[in-house]
Amino acid sequence: MPEPLENVVSAELVAVLVAVTRGEPRVLVRSGEGSLDTKVKYDGLPSGAFQPGHRSLQAGMRAWVEAQTHHPLGYVEQLYTFADLDRFDESGPRAISVSYLGLTRETDALTGSRAVWHDWYRYFPWEDHRRQEPAVLADFIVPRLRAWVSGTSDATLRATREQRLAGVFGLDGAPWNEDMVLQRYELMYEAGLVPEAVRHTPSAAHDAVPGEPMRTDHRRILATGIARLRAKIKYRPVVFELMPAEFTLLQLQQTVEALAGRDLHKQNFRRLVEQQNLVEETGGMAAAGAGRPAKLFRFRGDLLTERAISGSKLPLSRQA
Secondary structure, three states: OOOOHHHOEEEEEEEEEEEEEOOEEEEEEEEEEEOOOOOOOEEEOOEEOOOOOOOOHHHHHHHHHHHHHOOOOOEEEEEEEEOOOOOOOOOOOEEEEEEEEEEOOOOOOOOOOOEEEEEHHHOOHHHOEOOOOOHHHHHHHHHHHHHHHHOOOOHHHHHHHHHHHHHHHOOOOOOOOOOOHHHHHHHHHHOOOOHHHHHOOOOHHHHOOOOOOEOOOHHHHHHHHHHHHHHHOOOOHHHHHHOOOOEOHHHHHHHHHHHHOEOOOHHHHHHHHHHOOOEEEEEEEOOOOOOOOOEEEEEOHHHHHHHHHHOOOOOOOOOO
16 A cells, blocks of 8 residues: 555755856756746756665765766765755655755856756845845845834734844844845745745745745755855865866955855955965966956965864955
8 A cells, every 4th residue: 555645755865066157156057947836947956866876875966966967076065954844845745855065166068958057146136245235135125024024913023023134134233144045035935025935925926036936945955055155165165166276366355255245355355365374376377467467376285184174264354
Protein backbone atom coordinates (compact mmCIF):
# COMPACT_ATOMS: atom_id res chain seq x y z
CA MET A 1 0.00 0.00 0.00
CA PRO A 2 1.53 3.38 -0.98
CA GLU A 3 2.59 5.79 1.74
CA PRO A 4 0.11 8.69 2.30
CA LEU A 5 1.32 11.83 0.55
CA GLU A 6 1.51 13.80 3.79
CA ASN A 7 4.04 11.26 5.11
CA VAL A 8 6.29 11.41 2.05
CA VAL A 9 9.44 13.52 2.34
CA SER A 10 11.71 14.25 -0.60
CA ALA A 11 15.28 15.52 -0.29
CA GLU A 12 17.30 17.65 -2.67
CA LEU A 13 20.63 19.45 -2.80
CA VAL A 14 20.57 23.13 -3.78
CA ALA A 15 23.59 25.19 -4.83
CA VAL A 16 24.12 28.95 -4.50
CA LEU A 17 26.98 29.49 -6.96
CA VAL A 18 28.48 32.98 -6.87
CA ALA A 19 30.92 34.86 -9.10
CA VAL A 20 31.87 38.53 -9.47
CA THR A 21 32.22 39.68 -13.08
CA ARG A 22 33.17 43.21 -14.11
CA GLY A 23 32.36 44.44 -10.63
CA GLU A 24 28.92 42.85 -10.42
CA PRO A 25 27.84 39.95 -8.14
CA ARG A 26 26.48 37.06 -10.18
CA VAL A 27 24.56 33.89 -9.35
CA LEU A 28 24.12 30.82 -11.53
CA VAL A 29 20.47 29.86 -12.11
CA ARG A 30 18.47 27.44 -14.17
CA SER A 31 16.36 29.75 -16.31
CA GLY A 32 12.60 29.19 -16.41
CA GLU A 33 12.89 25.86 -14.64
CA GLY A 34 10.15 25.93 -12.04
CA SER A 35 6.97 27.69 -11.05
CA LEU A 36 5.28 29.27 -8.08
CA ASP A 37 1.98 28.16 -9.57
CA THR A 38 1.18 25.93 -12.51
CA LYS A 39 1.24 28.66 -15.17
CA VAL A 40 4.33 30.86 -14.86
CA LYS A 41 7.95 29.75 -15.07
CA TYR A 42 10.61 31.25 -12.79
CA ASP A 43 14.34 30.94 -12.38
CA GLY A 44 15.62 28.38 -9.90
CA LEU A 45 18.93 27.58 -8.28
CA PRO A 46 20.74 24.46 -9.53
CA SER A 47 19.28 21.54 -7.58
CA GLY A 48 19.03 17.78 -7.69
CA ALA A 49 18.68 14.58 -5.70
CA PHE A 50 21.49 13.04 -3.69
CA GLN A 51 22.64 9.75 -5.22
CA PRO A 52 23.58 6.84 -2.92
CA GLY A 53 26.74 6.23 -4.93
CA HIS A 54 28.29 9.52 -3.86
CA ARG A 55 30.64 9.34 -0.88
CA SER A 56 29.28 12.57 0.67
CA LEU A 57 26.61 15.22 0.21
CA GLN A 58 29.22 17.69 -1.02
CA ALA A 59 30.61 15.19 -3.53
CA GLY A 60 27.10 14.52 -4.77
CA MET A 61 26.38 18.23 -5.06
CA ARG A 62 29.56 18.84 -7.07
CA ALA A 63 28.75 15.96 -9.41
CA TRP A 64 25.20 16.91 -10.28
CA VAL A 65 25.91 20.66 -10.50
CA GLU A 66 28.66 19.99 -13.01
CA ALA A 67 26.39 17.59 -14.90
CA GLN A 68 23.46 20.05 -14.94
CA THR A 69 25.37 23.22 -15.70
CA HIS A 70 28.58 21.97 -17.37
CA HIS A 71 30.32 24.20 -14.82
CA PRO A 72 33.26 23.22 -12.55
CA LEU A 73 33.17 24.25 -8.89
CA GLY A 74 35.88 25.67 -6.66
CA TYR A 75 35.31 26.60 -3.02
CA VAL A 76 32.19 25.01 -1.47
CA GLU A 77 30.70 25.04 2.03
CA GLN A 78 27.42 23.80 3.44
CA LEU A 79 24.95 26.62 3.91
CA TYR A 80 21.76 25.46 5.62
CA THR A 81 19.10 22.76 5.66
CA PHE A 82 15.62 24.00 4.78
CA ALA A 83 12.76 21.88 6.07
CA ASP A 84 9.87 24.25 6.86
CA LEU A 85 6.44 22.68 6.49
CA ASP A 86 5.20 25.41 4.11
CA ARG A 87 8.11 25.27 1.63
CA PHE A 88 6.07 23.68 -1.15
CA ASP A 89 2.46 23.48 -2.23
CA GLU A 90 0.25 21.26 -0.11
CA SER A 91 -0.52 19.19 -3.21
CA GLY A 92 3.05 17.88 -3.34
CA PRO A 93 5.33 16.01 -0.94
CA ARG A 94 7.15 17.79 1.84
CA ALA A 95 10.68 18.61 0.72
CA ILE A 96 13.95 19.06 2.59
CA SER A 97 16.77 20.94 0.91
CA VAL A 98 20.43 20.80 1.92
CA SER A 99 21.96 23.95 0.47
CA TYR A 100 25.56 24.80 -0.37
CA LEU A 101 27.42 28.02 -1.11
CA GLY A 102 30.00 27.81 -3.89
CA LEU A 103 32.45 30.49 -5.10
CA THR A 104 33.81 30.35 -8.61
CA ARG A 105 34.58 32.34 -11.77
CA GLU A 106 31.93 32.99 -14.39
CA THR A 107 32.12 31.06 -17.64
CA ASP A 108 29.67 30.89 -20.51
CA ALA A 109 27.07 28.13 -20.23
CA LEU A 110 27.27 25.58 -22.99
CA THR A 111 24.76 25.50 -25.81
CA GLY A 112 21.64 23.57 -24.83
CA SER A 113 22.02 24.28 -21.12
CA ARG A 114 19.47 26.40 -19.25
CA ALA A 115 22.17 27.45 -16.81
CA VAL A 116 22.72 31.21 -17.02
CA TRP A 117 24.43 33.87 -14.92
CA HIS A 118 22.37 36.78 -13.57
CA ASP A 119 23.21 39.69 -11.27
CA TRP A 120 21.92 38.78 -7.84
CA TYR A 121 20.43 42.27 -7.45
CA ARG A 122 17.96 41.21 -10.14
CA TYR A 123 16.30 39.25 -7.32
CA PHE A 124 17.10 41.70 -4.47
CA PRO A 125 17.22 45.25 -5.94
CA TRP A 126 16.77 46.83 -2.50
CA GLU A 127 20.11 45.35 -1.36
CA ASP A 128 22.37 47.41 -3.68
CA HIS A 129 23.48 50.55 -1.80
CA ARG A 130 26.77 51.10 -3.62
CA ARG A 131 25.88 54.40 -5.27
CA GLN A 132 22.88 55.51 -3.24
CA GLU A 133 19.95 54.07 -1.34
CA PRO A 134 17.73 52.25 -3.84
CA ALA A 135 14.63 54.29 -4.66
CA VAL A 136 12.47 51.19 -4.28
CA LEU A 137 12.98 51.34 -0.50
CA ALA A 138 11.56 54.83 0.08
CA ASP A 139 9.08 54.74 -2.80
CA PHE A 140 7.62 51.29 -2.35
CA ILE A 141 8.90 48.91 0.31
CA VAL A 142 9.03 51.08 3.44
CA PRO A 143 5.60 52.74 2.93
CA ARG A 144 3.93 49.36 2.41
CA LEU A 145 5.67 47.85 5.42
CA ARG A 146 4.68 50.83 7.58
CA ALA A 147 1.08 50.41 6.40
CA TRP A 148 1.28 46.71 7.28
CA VAL A 149 2.55 47.60 10.76
CA SER A 150 -0.03 50.33 11.40
CA GLY A 151 -2.82 48.06 10.19
CA THR A 152 -2.20 45.68 13.08
CA SER A 153 -4.90 46.07 15.77
CA ASP A 154 -2.91 44.29 18.50
CA ALA A 155 -0.80 46.98 20.22
CA THR A 156 1.86 44.54 21.43
CA LEU A 157 2.23 42.94 18.01
CA ARG A 158 2.32 46.38 16.37
CA ALA A 159 5.15 47.51 18.65
CA THR A 160 7.10 44.33 17.90
CA ARG A 161 6.67 44.81 14.16
CA GLU A 162 7.72 48.47 14.39
CA GLN A 163 10.90 47.43 16.19
CA ARG A 164 11.64 44.70 13.64
CA LEU A 165 11.03 47.04 10.70
CA ALA A 166 13.37 49.70 12.08
CA GLY A 167 16.13 47.26 12.95
CA VAL A 168 15.99 45.24 9.74
CA PHE A 169 15.66 48.15 7.30
CA GLY A 170 17.78 50.72 9.16
CA LEU A 171 14.95 53.14 9.97
CA ASP A 172 14.23 55.60 12.79
CA GLY A 173 17.91 56.05 13.65
CA ALA A 174 18.94 52.40 13.31
CA PRO A 175 21.90 51.70 10.96
CA TRP A 176 21.58 49.69 7.74
CA ASN A 177 23.15 46.27 8.29
CA GLU A 178 24.10 44.66 4.98
CA ASP A 179 24.20 41.20 6.58
CA MET A 180 20.43 41.15 7.28
CA VAL A 181 19.44 40.07 3.77
CA LEU A 182 17.37 37.12 4.93
CA GLN A 183 15.60 39.07 7.69
CA ARG A 184 14.51 41.73 5.19
CA TYR A 185 13.18 39.13 2.76
CA GLU A 186 11.40 37.25 5.57
CA LEU A 187 9.73 40.43 6.82
CA MET A 188 8.43 41.23 3.32
CA TYR A 189 7.29 37.61 2.98
CA GLU A 190 5.38 37.88 6.25
CA ALA A 191 3.78 41.12 5.06
CA GLY A 192 2.75 39.49 1.78
CA LEU A 193 4.95 41.76 -0.37
CA VAL A 194 6.73 39.05 -2.36
CA PRO A 195 5.07 36.70 -4.87
CA GLU A 196 6.42 33.65 -3.05
CA ALA A 197 4.00 34.44 -0.22
CA VAL A 198 0.95 34.10 -2.47
CA ARG A 199 0.13 30.62 -1.11
CA HIS A 200 -0.58 32.17 2.30
CA THR A 201 -1.40 35.78 1.33
CA PRO A 202 -3.49 35.88 -1.90
CA SER A 203 -3.03 39.67 -2.24
CA ALA A 204 0.75 39.21 -2.52
CA ALA A 205 0.48 38.72 -6.28
CA HIS A 206 -0.86 42.28 -6.59
CA ASP A 207 1.28 44.03 -3.96
CA ALA A 208 4.62 42.42 -4.84
CA VAL A 209 7.72 44.60 -4.57
CA PRO A 210 10.11 44.92 -7.55
CA GLY A 211 12.56 42.05 -7.86
CA GLU A 212 12.34 38.78 -9.77
CA PRO A 213 10.78 35.91 -7.79
CA MET A 214 12.25 32.42 -7.91
CA ARG A 215 10.65 29.00 -7.89
CA THR A 216 9.44 27.55 -4.58
CA ASP A 217 11.65 29.04 -1.82
CA HIS A 218 14.87 29.40 -3.82
CA ARG A 219 14.93 33.18 -3.26
CA ARG A 220 14.97 32.53 0.49
CA ILE A 221 17.90 30.15 -0.04
CA LEU A 222 19.69 32.75 -2.18
CA ALA A 223 19.11 35.40 0.52
CA THR A 224 20.70 33.04 3.03
CA GLY A 225 23.71 32.58 0.77
CA ILE A 226 24.16 36.32 0.21
CA ALA A 227 23.94 37.00 3.95
CA ARG A 228 26.48 34.27 4.71
CA LEU A 229 28.94 35.60 2.15
CA ARG A 230 28.53 39.22 3.21
CA ALA A 231 29.33 38.27 6.79
CA LYS A 232 32.14 35.92 5.87
CA ILE A 233 34.18 38.32 3.73
CA LYS A 234 34.77 40.35 6.88
CA TYR A 235 36.70 37.61 8.67
CA ARG A 236 37.75 34.94 6.14
CA PRO A 237 39.74 35.26 2.89
CA VAL A 238 37.01 33.73 0.74
CA VAL A 239 37.06 36.72 -1.62
CA PHE A 240 40.32 35.21 -2.96
CA GLU A 241 38.22 32.56 -4.68
CA LEU A 242 36.46 35.19 -6.78
CA MET A 243 39.55 37.02 -8.03
CA PRO A 244 41.81 36.30 -11.01
CA ALA A 245 45.41 35.27 -10.35
CA GLU A 246 46.52 38.90 -10.70
CA PHE A 247 44.42 41.98 -9.98
CA THR A 248 44.58 45.64 -9.05
CA LEU A 249 43.60 46.92 -5.63
CA LEU A 250 40.71 48.74 -7.30
CA GLN A 251 39.42 45.45 -8.69
CA LEU A 252 39.67 43.89 -5.23
CA GLN A 253 37.78 46.80 -3.68
CA GLN A 254 35.07 46.65 -6.37
CA THR A 255 34.63 42.93 -5.74
CA VAL A 256 34.13 43.47 -2.01
CA GLU A 257 31.76 46.37 -2.69
CA ALA A 258 29.75 44.27 -5.14
CA LEU A 259 29.24 41.55 -2.55
CA ALA A 260 28.56 43.91 0.37
CA GLY A 261 26.25 46.17 -1.63
CA ARG A 262 27.85 49.43 -0.50
CA ASP A 263 30.78 51.70 -1.29
CA LEU A 264 33.99 51.68 0.72
CA HIS A 265 36.46 54.43 1.52
CA LYS A 266 39.29 53.88 -0.97
CA GLN A 267 42.28 54.88 1.17
CA ASN A 268 41.01 53.16 4.32
CA PHE A 269 40.36 49.98 2.36
CA ARG A 270 43.83 49.91 0.82
CA ARG A 271 45.55 50.72 4.11
CA LEU A 272 43.77 47.92 5.95
CA VAL A 273 44.44 45.37 3.18
CA GLU A 274 48.13 46.23 3.21
CA GLN A 275 48.32 46.25 7.03
CA GLN A 276 47.01 42.68 7.10
CA ASN A 277 49.63 41.64 4.57
CA LEU A 278 47.10 39.79 2.44
CA VAL A 279 48.55 40.69 -0.95
CA GLU A 280 51.91 41.17 -2.62
CA GLU A 281 52.97 42.98 -5.76
CA THR A 282 53.61 40.88 -8.84
CA GLY A 283 55.86 43.43 -10.50
CA GLY A 284 53.42 43.78 -13.38
CA MET A 285 51.16 46.64 -14.37
CA ALA A 286 47.58 46.59 -15.57
CA ALA A 287 46.97 47.72 -19.13
CA ALA A 288 46.63 51.49 -19.28
CA GLY A 289 43.10 52.85 -19.62
CA ALA A 290 42.05 56.43 -19.19
CA GLY A 291 44.51 56.92 -16.33
CA ARG A 292 47.99 55.74 -15.54
CA PRO A 293 48.71 51.99 -15.30
CA ALA A 294 47.96 50.37 -11.92
CA LYS A 295 50.12 47.88 -10.06
CA LEU A 296 49.11 44.24 -10.19
CA PHE A 297 48.84 42.20 -6.99
CA ARG A 298 48.21 38.58 -6.02
CA PHE A 299 47.15 36.98 -2.78
CA ARG A 300 49.96 35.63 -0.66
CA GLY A 301 49.63 31.88 -1.04
CA ASP A 302 51.71 31.17 2.08
CA LEU A 303 49.10 32.97 4.18
CA LEU A 304 46.00 31.24 2.87
CA THR A 305 46.13 28.29 5.27
CA GLU A 306 46.89 30.52 8.23
CA ARG A 307 44.16 32.99 7.34
CA ALA A 308 41.62 30.22 6.84
CA ILE A 309 42.18 29.18 10.44
CA SER A 310 42.64 32.52 12.19
CA GLY A 311 40.56 34.86 10.00
CA SER A 312 41.63 37.71 7.79
CA LYS A 313 39.33 40.60 8.80
CA LEU A 314 39.17 41.84 5.23
CA PRO A 315 37.79 45.33 5.90
CA LEU A 316 34.40 46.71 5.08
CA SER A 317 35.33 50.23 6.18
CA ARG A 318 32.57 52.75 5.66
CA GLN A 319 33.06 55.95 3.72
CA ALA A 320 34.13 58.90 5.78
